[in-house]
Amino acid sequence: MxxxxxxxxxxxxxxxxxxxxxxxxxxxxxxxxxxxxxxxxxxxxxxxxxxxxxxxxxxxxxxxxxxxxxxxxxxxxxxxxxxxxxxxxxxxxxxxxxxxxxxxxxxxxxxxxxxxxxxxxxxxxxxxxxxxxxxxxxxxxxxxxxxxxxxxxxxxxxxxxxxxxxxxxxxxxxxxxxxxxxxxxxxxxxxxxxxxxxxxxxxxxxxAPPHDVRxxxxxxxxxxxxxxxxxxxxxxxxxxxxxxxxxxxxxxxxxxxxxxxxxxxxxxxxxxxxxxxxxxxxxxxxxxxxxxxxxxxxxxxxxxxxxxxxxxxxxxxxxxxxxxxxxxxxxxxxxxxxxxxxxxxxxxxxxxxxxxxxxxxxxxxxxxxxxxxxxxxxxxxxxxxxxxxxxxxxxxxxxxxxxxxxxxxxxxxxxxxxxxxxxxxxxxxxxxxxxxxKGHAAWVTDETRWIWQEIRAAEDRFATLADGPARDAAWRQLTMLQASDWPFMIARDQSTQYAVERVKTHLARFEQACAGQDLEELAWHDDPSRRPCPVPIGG
The missing domain is CATH 3.20.110.10 (Glycoside hydrolase 38, N terminal domain)
Known part of the structure; x- marks a missing residue:
C-alpha cells in the first residue's frame, strides 16, 4: 500500500x-x-x-x-x-x-x-x-x-x-x-x-410489460x-x-x-x-x-x-x-x-x-x-x-x-x-x-422492450445451432446484440438512432451467420480474432 x-x-x-x-x-x-x-x-x-x-x-x-x-x-x-x-x-x-x-x-x-x-x-x-x-x-x-x-x-x-x-x-x-x-x-x-x-x-x-413502475x-x-x-x-x-x-x-x-x-x-x-x-x-x-x-x-x-x-x-x-x-x-x-x-x-x-x-x-x-x-x-x-x-x-x-x-x-x-x-x-x-x-430503469422501458424480445428470440435460435464456424460467427453476433449499451442509449435518448441501427444490424448479421452465409464478411466487421464459441452444445 x-x-x-x-x-x-x-x-x-x-x-x-x-x-x-x-x-x-x-x-x-x-x-x-x-x-x-x-x-x-x-x-x-x-x-x-x-x-x-x-x-x-x-x-x-x-x-x-x-x-x-x-x-x-x-x-x-x-x-x-x-x-x-x-x-x-x-x-x-x-x-x-x-x-x-x-x-x-x-x-x-x-x-x-x-x-x-x-x-x-x-x-x-x-x-x-x-x-x-x-x-x-x-x-x-x-x-x-x-x-x-x-x-x-x-x-x-x-x-x-x-x-x-x-x-x-x-x-x-x-x-x-x-x-x-x-x-x-x-x-x-x-x-x-x-x-x-x-x-x-x-x-x-x-x-413483458412490468406489473408496476415506481x-x-x-x-x-x-x-x-x-x-x-x-x-x-x-x-x-x-x-x-x-x-x-x-x-x-x-x-x-x-x-x-x-x-x-x-x-x-x-x-x-x-x-x-x-x-x-x-x-x-x-x-x-x-x-x-x-x-x-x-x-x-x-x-x-x-x-x-x-x-x-x-x-x-x-x-x-x-x-x-x-x-x-x-x-x-x-x-x-x-x-x-x-x-x-x-x-x-x-x-x-x-x-x-x-x-x-x-x-x-x-x-x-x-x-x-x-x-x-x-x-x-x-x-x-x-x-x-x-x-x-x-x-x-x-x-x-x-x-x-x-x-x-x-x-x-x-x-x-x-x-x-x-x-x-x-x-x-x-x-x-x-x-x-x-x-x-438503482434498478433496471436505465435499460428496460417501453421503448426498449422490443430489443429484449429480439435478444430472447436470438438466444433460443442459437441453442439450436450445430457446432462449427457458423455457430462461432453467430455467437459473436449474439454477444454484440446482448451489449447493455444499446438499450441504455435508447432509454437515455443518447444517439438513439445509432443504437437502433446497431441492434437491427446485429440481428441481420446473426441470421446471416446462422445460415452460414458470407462468414468472411462478418469477420471483416466483428471478428478479427476468430475466437470460437465457449458455450458447449446443449448448454
Whole structure:
C-alpha cells in the first residue's frame, strides 16, 4: 500500500466503449474510441508510467472491458488512430497559420498549447504503442505491482436479466479469456457491468410489460419461469473473487435509509453506522466472492450530476469548441453564461493543486486514522479523466503523489486490500444497478422492450445451432446484440438512432451467420480474432 498505515483509498477506473470497429466513424463510431484514447487513455498511461518510475506501487485499479480491450489491441484500429491523430496535428498547424490576426490574438496561446500536446501524443503513440497496442503497457504496470487490472464479460451485457445460465457462463468465460490473452494473466476481479447484481431466484422478464413502475421509473418486472443461482455463483465458478458494485447495493441491506449513502463525505461515520459497509468489502451471501461498494459520497465530491471539481471556472470547457480550429479552447468561465474566456493552462494547473489538496483533506475527514481496515472506493469512468475533465489526469497524479507521502492515508488496489483485510461480514444483496432508482430503469422501458424480445428470440435460435464456424460467427453476433449499451442509449435518448441501427444490424448479421452465409464478411466487421464459441452444445 502506498502512503500511510491507516485507512486507504482505492481508486477504481472503469473503461468501456461498445464495439465500434468498422461500425461507423462519426458522429458515433470509431471517433468515440479515438477521442477517449487520445484524451484519457494515453494521458493516463503517461501518468502511471511516471509514478512507476518514481517507485509508487499499489496505486489504483483499472478495468478495460474485453470488448474495448480487443479494440485497443486491434492493428486496423491502431493504424486508423495513428492517421486520426496525425490529422489533428496538421489541422492545428493549418489553423495557426491561416487564422486572421484577430483570432490569433485571442486563441493563439491555447492553440500552441493544443499543438504541443497533440505532438506529444503522436510521439507517445509512435514510440512503441503503435506496434504493441494500448493494452500491453497497462499489463506491464500490473506486472510491476503499480496497478490491478479488472476483467469482465465479453461485451458488457446486463447480467441481472440474462436468463440462460450457459450464455451467462459463456459471456464471462469469453471475457476472461480475452483478458488473459491480452495481458498474460486471468482477471480475478471485475467491475460488474452496469454494477448489475441479481440474487438467487427467478429472473425478471424484460420482454413483458412490468406489473408496476415506481415514481423513479424503476420497472417492477414480472418474474420469469427461470430460477437461477445468484450472480456471485457464476463469478465464483469462473475464478473471480471480488467485484465492484454500486454503494446503495451494500448500504440498503446494511440498514441505511434510502439515499442516506449520498450524505456528505466529510462526516465520519459513528460506530455501527450502516454506511460503514461502504468503507470495507463484504462477502456476498454464502459465497467467497467479495463485493466492494462505490462510496458515492466521496466519488461525488469529484463529479456528480450537479457539478464537482470539473465545473470550476478555470478548467477547460468540454462543450465550447472554437469554430476556427475545431478544438476546445475556452474555459468554463461561468456555468450560467455562453460568453466564454480563452483557456489558460497555467491558471487551470493552480486549481488542480488546490483541488488535489481538497480531496486529500476530504479523505482525512472521512477516514478514522485508527481504522486501518477501512478502504474508500473512489470509482469513476476512466473518460472522466481527460475526456470530460481535461485536467483530470493532472489532478489524479497530484492526489496520488500526495497520498504516497501521507502518514495516515494511502492507496491500494482492490486485490491488495482483499489480501490484507478479508471481509468480516456477509450480506445478502438486492437486485440492483448503478442506474436510476438503482434498478433496471436505465435499460428496460417501453421503448426498449422490443430489443429484449429480439435478444430472447436470438438466444433460443442459437441453442439450436450445430457446432462449427457458423455457430462461432453467430455467437459473436449474439454477444454484440446482448451489449447493455444499446438499450441504455435508447432509454437515455443518447444517439438513439445509432443504437437502433446497431441492434437491427446485429440481428441481420446473426441470421446471416446462422445460415452460414458470407462468414468472411462478418469477420471483416466483428471478428478479427476468430475466437470460437465457449458455450458447449446443449448448454
Amino acid at each position: 502506498s502512503g500511510g498505515g491507516g485507512g486507504s483509498v482505492a481508486f477504481v477506473l472503469h473503461s468501456h466503449l461498445p464495439w465500434f470497429r468498422r461500425n461507423g466513424v462519426f458522429p458515433v463510431g470509431e471517433e468515440w474510441l479515438f477521442q477517449s484514447w487520445s484524451e484519457s487513455y494515453l494521458p493516463l498511461l503517461d501518468t502511471l508510467e511516471r509514478l512507476a518510475a518514481d517507485g509508487l506501487t499499489d496505486v489504483m485499479t483499472i478495468g478495460f472491458t474485453p470488448v474495448l480491450a480487443e479494440q485497443m489491441a486491434d492493428p486496423y484500429l491502431l493504424a486508423e488512430f495513428h492517421s486520426w491523430l496525425g490529422r489533428r496535428v496538421l489541422d492545428l498547424q493549418w489553423t495557426m497559420s491561416a487564422a486572421p490576426a484577430s483570432d490569433k490574438a485571442v486563441l493563439g496561446p491555447v492553440w500552441r498549447h493544443h499543438a504541443q500536446r497533440q505532438a506529444r501524443l503522436l510521439t507517445q503513440l509512435e514510440d512503441g504503442l503503435l506496434g504493441e497496442g494500448l493494452v500491453a503497457p497497462f499489463a506491464r504496470l500490473a506486472d510491476a505491482g503499480v496497478i490491478e487490472l479488472l476483467g469482465g464479460p465479453a461485451t458488457h451485457p446486463y447480467l441481472p436479466l440474462m436468463a440462460d445460465p450457459s450464455l451467462i457462463r459463456g459471456q464471462i468465460s469469453a471475457g476472461l479469456d480475452v483478458g488473459e490473452a491480452l495481458t498474460g494473466r486471468r482477471p480475478t476481479g471485475v467491475w460488474a457491468p452496469e454494477c448489475g447484481y441479481r440474487p438467487a431466484g427467478p429472473v425478471g422478464d424484460p420482454t 415514481p423513479d421509473g424503476t420497472p417492477l418486472l414480472v418474474p420469469s419461469a427461470v430460477d437461477l443461482p445468484g450472480l456471485e455463483a457464476f463469478w465464483a465458478e469462473a475464478g473471480v473473487d471480488h467485484l465492484v458494485l454500486d454503494g446503495p447495493t451494500l448500504a440498503r441491506p446494511a440498514g441505511a435509509a434510502d439515499r442516506e449513502w449520498a450524505r456528505t463525505a466529510r462526516d465520519l461515520h459513528a460506530v455501527g453506522d450502516p454506511l460503514d459497509v461502504l468503507d470495507r468489502p463484504v462477502w456476498i451471501a454464502d459465497s467467497d466472492v467479495a463485493a466492494f461498494g462505490r462510496n458515492l459520497a466521496v466519488s461525488y465530491a469529484v463529479w456528480n450530476p450537479h457539478g464537482g471539481y470539473p465545473a470550476d471556472v478555470w478548467y477547460r470547457d468540454f462543450h465550447a469548441i472554437d469554430l476556427e480550429g475545431g478544438f476546445k479552447s475556452w474555459r468554463v468561465t461561468d456555468t450560467s453564461s455562453l460568453a466564454k474566456q480563452p483557456y489558460e493552462p497555467d491558471a487551470a494547473a493552480a486549481r488542480v493543486a488546490a483541488h488535489a489538496d481538497d480531496f486529500v483533506g476530504l479523505l482525512h475527514a472521512h477516514l478514522d486514522p485508527r481504522d486501518d481496515d477501512a478502504v474508500v472506493v473512489a470509482a469513476y469512468d476512466t473518460e472522466l479523466f481527460g475526456h470530460w475533465w481535461y485536467e483530470g489526469p493532472q489532478w489524479l497524479e497530484a492526489v496520488l503523489r500526495r497520498l504516497a507521502d501521507d502518514p495516515t492515508v494511502g492507496t491500494t488496489t482492490l486485490a491488495g486490500h482483499l489480501a490484507r483485510r478479508p471481509p468480516a461480514a456477509r450480506l445478502r444483496l438486492p437486485e440492483s444497478s448503478w442506474g436510476w432508482g
